[in-house]
Amino acid sequence: MLSKKTKYGLKALTYISRTKSDSPVQVSTISKSEQIPQKFLESILLTLRKAGILGSKKGKHGGYYLRHEPSEIKMTDVMRVLEGPIAMVPCVSLNYYEKCDDCPDENKCSVHRLMIQVRDNTLSVFRNTTLEDLSNE
Amino acid sequence: MLSKKTKYGLKALTYISRTKSDSPVQVSTISKSEQIPQKFLESILLTLRKAGILGSKKGKHGGYYLRHEPSEIKMTDVMRVLEGPIAMVPCVSLNYYEKCDDCPDENKCSVHRLMIQVRDNTLSVFRNTTLEDLSNE
DNA sequence: GTAATCCCTAGTAAATTGATAGGATTAATG
DNA sequence: CATTAATCCTATCAATTTACTAGGGATTAC
CATH class of the missing domain: 1.10.10.10 (Winged helix-like DNA-binding domain superfamily/Winged helix DNA-binding domain)
Known part of the structure; x- marks a missing residue:
């Protein structure tokens, strides 16, 4: 949420x-x-x-x-400041990476691989959206 | 998270x-x-x-x-049961839609439009992933 | 110097999360 | 039929997070 x-x-x-x-x-x-x-x-x-x-x-x-033009304010930055990490688990976070206690091998972890996909998709939305996009209409 | x-x-x-x-x-x-x-x-x-x-x-x-073959258990179903709505805000949720108190016009709401994109991307991952995919390797 | 503004620190009630406790119910087995 | 090993069910709880609120300090325009 x-x-x-x-x-x-x-x-x-x-x-x-x-x-x-x-x-x-x-x-x-x-x-x-x-x-x-x-x-x-x-x-x-x-x-x-x-x-x-x-x-x-x-x-x-x-x-x-x-501080900058709306077209230069990316959602990745805004979301990280307001909501924190974009990844749903720390072990797939680019900026706040943390190993899981339980998981011996990340590449074999089913959750890890699924969450990488989610992260990549979400990231691509935030990378391609600026404040200018939000402000139109 | x-x-x-x-x-x-x-x-x-x-x-x-x-x-x-x-x-x-x-x-x-x-x-x-x-x-x-x-x-x-x-x-x-x-x-x-x-x-x-x-x-x-x-x-x-x-x-x-x-109860079913792994290849027929979709992540959309599993995630909805365990984590709840896939959307990050109720006003873009397909299964648990709720209007925002504040927002007079959803189509003009910048948050709404951004979150629809995130939802669609996440949804496509979950729709295209089954338990079989998680279980490989 | 006064009113309007941001700045800063604390605190707090409600909800959620991540469990734990204790036992009721059901089924296999000798 | 008694024992053991499982799921089933309800209740409780501590810690954390969320969504605020309170109260005043610092700064600037006029």
Whole structure:
């Protein structure tokens, strides 16, 4: 299941991306428009900022803005920040690999081989989708 | 993340499928061989039996067996029983569809459209993989 | 200097996960 | 028929994760 954190994060990014304005977008604005609890959203946008995806401006008339063009923000990056590893098991994770305690030989593990296929398919979707794609329509 | 329940379930099914014997396979045998807590495994195999994937024989020399040929047991069915919906959000689930509270128009929702792609890709893997595939090698 | 904004740390209730406990039921076997 | 070995069933539980909320600190525009 996709966490609400990820869902809210994606919606917020989409919102900011669609807002074609020079001034940064405020948390309260996004919160109201997308029906996201404000304090929760605050913490999510903070995470995205710390990951380098968003930038922020403090104080009055402050807010958040994209650090790069929407077409250059890949879903692989966004998903890893918000949801964590893309793989369903650590033993097939590219970025967070971990050996299974039980499994003596990964190549002979049926679960391993199945999950590699799922990972590759999911990865290809996220690699080929940018924030620009999400923001269209 | 794949739950341990699903992981254990898949490993157990693979084990049973590889055991080419007429007599049913006992929980304790699988438990030892695959390093799965016995009581936990018991409950998992019970679930698979109730879903019609496994059959069981009670009493001495009892155990579990496959109800169909490995080549006819699709991962879509197994995964739905063990892990639940394949979709990452209810609003793109084929079997467990649910509308989002917030989302006024699904076709315009960026998360919705992205998650449909992920679902379709994952689904194609599970549809094209049977227990026989898992059991080879 | 005041209002509006992000920044940061804590805490917390509810749900889920990954088990464990204990026994009831059923069947094979001597 | 008694014993043993299996599944079946219900209940419980600790740890973790999720989805928030609270409360204030720091910064900036005006």
